[in-house]
Amino acid sequence: MSSTDALGLAPLVMILTLVGLVAWGAARLFITTYRYIRATKLQRLRMRQGWAVARRWRRLAPNVGLARVDENTKGRKDWQGKTAKPVTVVPKMKVFPESWGIRAVIKTIPKVGVEEVEKAGGWLADAWGCQTVEVKRLAAGLVEVRGIIGNPLDDHLPYVWPDQDEWILPMGHNPWMRQLAIPLRQLSGIKVAGLPGYGKTMLMLAWMASLANRANVQFAIFDGKTSDPRYGDWGQAGARAMFVVGDNPETANQRLTELVRLLKDRPAALVEERGTHKFWKHGPTEANPLVLVLMDECHNYSDTKGLTGKDKQVIESNQRMMQTISKEGRGLGVIGIFTTQKQTGDAIPTAVRDNLEVGISFACFTLEGAEAALGSGIRQDEPNHPTALIDKDANTGVCVVTGVPGLGGRYDRIRVGDLDEDQLPAFIASTAHLRRDIIPAAAPTVVDVSAESAGASVPLQKDTKTTRRRKAS
Template sequence: MEDLNGAFGYAPYAVGLGLAVFVIWSVVWIVRYIRATPMKRASIRQAVRVRRTWKRLAPMAGLSVTDKTPTFMAELANTDGKKQHKPRVLIPVLKVTPDEFGVMVRANCLPKVGLEEFKKAAPYLADAWRCTRVSVLPDGPGKVLMRGVRVDPLIVPTEHVPTGRPPKELAKWEVGVDEYGTPVTVSLKDVPGITVGGLPGYGKTSLMNKLICDWAPSPAIQFVPFDGKVSRAREGDYADLVPRTFAFCGDDLEAANKLLKRLVELRRARSTCMKDVLGVKNMWHVGPSEMWPLIVIPMDEVHTFFRDHKGSDPKTKRLAALAADNARLVEDLTKKGRSLGFLTLPITQKTTGDAIPTFIRDVCPIGLSFAQKTAEAAVAALGEDIRQWPDASPINLQDPAYVGVAVMSAQGRPGFVRIRTPYVPDEYAARIAEQTAHLVRDPFKLLEELTGQTVAELAKQAPDEDEDGPELLAA
């Protein structure tokens, strides 16, 4: 009796502790709600609604299963063996997390309620959760991840503020967010090149500005842009970033030819000494470093450098010869520069064969396309498979609301993904370039410091190579 009285004596303290925990939780929740942005608050309310209505919604959407087997406790309670066990309705357990665009919902699978059943129910869940769309992806064994977006991320312009800090992982490209608001990142390790196409003013150059701004704080990356839209470095879209580049080239074909020849010479020199300097046959086995940096070569309006000039006069013939030689040199960098630390990015409006020769375009494993006018241009940018995914075609992005939206193949799964790429204001780009200008190192001089030989001397030691890159072996 005394033990019972003692237990009741602690009851007020237990109730008080429970109330205190509830009050603290409520205060934390309210503070988070008040401090959230208006879009995040709407998502928090949406998350509450998803949790509250799930037990009733799941059976109606076919996401429940009936368990007729009695539990252990039910069997113990059934002493006479005559009592009928009431079947239980099992419903997947949810974990809901709100963000700016909607909710991330993680759920466990049940027998006969797996990934495919969740995918079939996605349209009904979108209506019930008041979402624009709901996607369903696997989230590990026996689990699914549902992404519901209340606001279409593709039509919400975003602005990127560079941190000014070195990237945590070199050659990791944070492209933007997809149509479900999920960040899209692409690893560019061991990638020889990326093609970028799209109509003028739809975000190609801004995409490159973000890439340079994010990577500029790393001394293990050096940049050498070619801009076919301008004649001088202080002009055009890359003018603010020039302080962070070790070289720059405008639309002059002869100047471009000279710079490309120097880069090919550097490529040959690196090929000669990499095994001795780095101890590996592929630079990516050890990764870029300050003394052996990754050389990023954005080539905006690249068709300027490859244009097939028609005419029989000496000047036109000379331009045609330079353009053909430029194509040969860029082919060399894309086909043979991957393992040596060269990343080439041809950028143009239509990535058709007349703008980017197919022997260059087809070597680049990653392709992005902003808005296009024709199916031909979409196929040139993304491959024949885009015909099988008409809803994702870049010809659907010609509306001004889709400025800054690109399409690329979905890595790790079939199909294509549409990505909202953020805009980087000029003042941010200028600030990053100024802050990181001291990191500019000429890779030619770096190689000479490492080896004690000039790039020209090293390049002469390189064996003859065929057009695909392997060494020609003596008979």
């Protein structure tokens, strides 16, 4: 091709390029307009807010410390030999409108990363008209900023019941309107803390109701709030449980002994049924069901403060068995859920508390109480402090959670789904026909004739129908 032909093609290439750019711009405009027309009133509002945030970004970023001067351009001369103004580099940002506010993804530049964006979080919230912002590192070079407009936790949504094939305990929605749930597979247990009247027991009743219509689930209830559980929060629901215990530590000791015996016998029962002792490999069955141990106000069974003699021995025995359940129940389908107003070491043994992977805290007065339930990291996460949930009118049913998949060890606030406080226990009671007592009978003893005079006996692990006598050799 001659140089003349090449020059003749240049305008054609430019025209085709221009036409392509115009077509691309027109297509984007058409798609955006179409989405705007089809959107709801709230979605249109969020789209306009997102456009405003994107349009003002290049002016806002330098003013909040999220832009940097390119050092390579300092002292550079222009074509006239004068010192040129250094180039200011602004991180690129994409904005996505969401129902709860603004989600922005920022591409980092040198000296502007996740820490700098977190420091500027308050200024970004004010500039974008958001109540709060949350900053998270998505991947290398990408930072996500979520700005909440209003307070989605004020929205009351229905409680979401799980499907029959789902082994989860539903919670509710977080500030990003995402539904969170606790997976039951391989779960070591749950600790729930918070002041009275904020929703601890209602959440546990909801969990019980979500599984009550399954024959392969059984319940053990310890109601530490009343001496006679028939007249407490668990009165009606108790018809679905293997047993219900009041606040008497000695009665609780007897029932905890039975649960530990179930744990010790379960590996053999699992191997006999399915050829393996791993409970979750095949999941719960009617012969070997999932057992939820619900201990409401568990400090009444484990606090030794001011006790001596036999009373202290009973409480210490309870502590050891609660520890056994929390440490050995995970792989055998026996899961403990322990609630108390303050999850400190005097209310619940730290050997139990620190082995429970999911922590939940409703409103509490002190950070020490929050730390006991949620771990020391909660001190650095000020937006999620449970001490900010004291307003009972606004925050009954709102809690802070950690240890749930998807949070990455972080914390999140949850608004528990709305429940009918009157109908919930009645629904649980309607499934009472599915209740079965699966506690194995206590093993008889083999009496050693040589020790018979001293009254000694040897407990057996396996259950038999008759007591055998063994002669001394």
